[in-house]
Amino acid sequence: MSWVVSNFEQIWELTVTHVGLSIPPIVLGFLLSVPLGWVAHRYAVSRSILLTVSGLLYTIPSLSLFLVLPAILGTTQLDPANVVVAMTIYALALMVRSAADGFASVEPSVRQSATAVGYSGWGRFWAVELPLAGPVLVAGMRVVSASTVSLISVGSLIGVSSLGYLFIDGLNRQFPTEILAGIVATIVIAVVFDVALVALGRLLMPWTRSGARDKRRRAPVRTEVAA
């Protein structure tokens, strides 16, 4: 504990770096996956292609992706951009499916009613489909945020500093306290992000507040199959 107190400044700095590396992939992942998920939901042909590709991207081990990306992007090996791009790819891989599921969860009759009362395709997307898909999108983003925050650490193995530095330094110095401090700090970030996402969801979707707790189900089982 005394180590944590005396090294608080370093832990704090690494935490800030970690947060800085985590936010861009989470935000980019969301912005890119919503249109892709919509396309996947809308056109059957693209669905299998998009979902297969994202499934395959998610299969690539993170360390490999960090190392292979510089060869593709032309960045240097130690460029934090590699980690950000890699994590964005993972976020997309997870989120495109969630987004497609989210848009699929909108009742077809609701979509037809929106068309009937005069919404154009574009207006219908913003005013009807996106808000109704919201709860599923938030659930997907919570998974993305947790996995991003925990995977960023792996970048430290190739020299991209984050809280992962504490794991490596702690291992080299045979000092479990340092590793524990890193784990705790990582969990704190993950929890703060999770709470922020839930709060954001409630703020933007007031109709979900009525005591209806969002069901966190990772399982691909949908009770309401559109008949």
Next chain:
Amino acid sequence: MSLFAAAFAWLFDAANWAGANGIPMRTLEHLIYTVVTLIAAGIVGVALGLYIGHTGKLRGAAVLVTGSLRALPTLGLLFLFALWLGIGLTPVIIVLAVLAVPPLLAGTYSGIEAIERSTIDSARAMGMTEWQILSRVEIPLAMPLIVSGVRSAALQVIATATIAAYLPLGGLGRFVFDNLSLRRWDAVIGGAIVVTLLALIVDGLFALLERAVVSKGVRAARDRGLGEAATKRKPIAAEAA
């Protein structure tokens, strides 16, 4: 792009295909770690998952554990246990197994939960014992999702075993860590490519297995076009395969 050319040159260099530090041996090590871990984690994860799915007990706890484990940094956990238990193969396998349990658990209990309740009630009404219901109804019907859980667990173990080479341990991660400090990028990227290929091949094999384990009764119903319940149960990976 020249980096890729160098990496492929390294991959196709016969010198890297021989001996204890050759690609085949390292791949074999990696696969052995993965299989041993999956067997250990499978015994715990699938058994617990079947218990939770069949009885409905402990479900809340399982959801909580699988959810919170996702936020735990694998790297930190691996290194922490390595310090506590000493650096050797056994502690590493233990940590890998701990990380592999959540997907196995989640796949198994959600597989059983996805079964129509009426199907299980019918089995009970016909006079099947609880044990028969589990072995003849629940397990066969949940099989695709159980395999899907094993698939995620296998991929996670393959990825994490690569990191474990840092400790140091054998496996394909060796190519990365042995050459990283020497800045021999051809071998580093070559090693990364081999791990990626291994993961993709294993993923593909599991995708095929998922299709193969769909229970006969479900397949027959699907072929006859009575597939409402059957399509509902289709594991998410089946359509992505």
